[in-house]
Amino acid sequence: MSAPEGGLPADGRPQYDWETIERSPEFRELVSRKRAFIVPGTIFFLAWYLGFIVLAGYAPDFMGSEFLVDGLTVGYVLALSQFLMTFVLGWMYLRKADRVFDPLAERAVASAEGREHAAAETAAPEPARQPQPSGRVLPQ
Numbered sequence: 001m002s003a004p005e006g007g008l009p010a011d012g013r014p015q016y017d018w019e020t021i022e023r024s025p026e027f028r029e030l031v032s033r034k035r036a037f038i039v040p041g042t043i044f045f046l047a048w049y050l051g052f053i054v055l056a057g058y059a060p061d062f063m064g065s066e067f068l069v070d071g072l073t074v075g076y077v078l079a080l081s082q083f084l085m086t087f088v089l090g091w092m093y094l095r096k097a098d099r100v101f102d103p104l105a106e107r108a109v110a111s112a113e114g115r116e117h118a119a120a121e122t123a124a125p126e127p128a129r130q131p132q133p134s135g136r137v138l139p140q
Contacts, residue, residue: 016112026108033104037096041089048085052078 021027056063056075063075 021112024111026111030104030108034101045089
């Protein structure tokens with residue numbers, strides 16, 4: 001896709017060298033930090049959910065026993081805790097994103113834009129210099 005005079009393609013979005021960005025230390029740190037949060041959170045949530053399913057299937061007496069008040073069973077409490085767990089994990093992710101992931105992403109974007117700008121400057125040939133008039137009259 002060719003870029004018009006202003007440097008941006010027709011759709012108005014800048015084009016980046018994604019392979020260079022992927023190798024940048026800022027981007028690698030962002031991915032590493034996100035993975036260190038998301039993978040344990042996902043494992044915990046899936047274990048919690050599968051534990052609930054296993055208990056519902058193999059321990060119906062335990063899941064049917066009343067808990068705290070009449071009519072409220074362990075099964076209901078564990079089922080409702082799935083919703084609570086979803087909200088808590090979502091809140092934890094948003095908090096971590098605001099404090100850690102977003103600043104890292106901004107650094108990665110700034111670094112990528114700086115590299116793109118520097119690459120464009122070094123790759124572009126210098127314009128040919130036009131001779132300046134000296135005020136002298138040349139002989140014919």
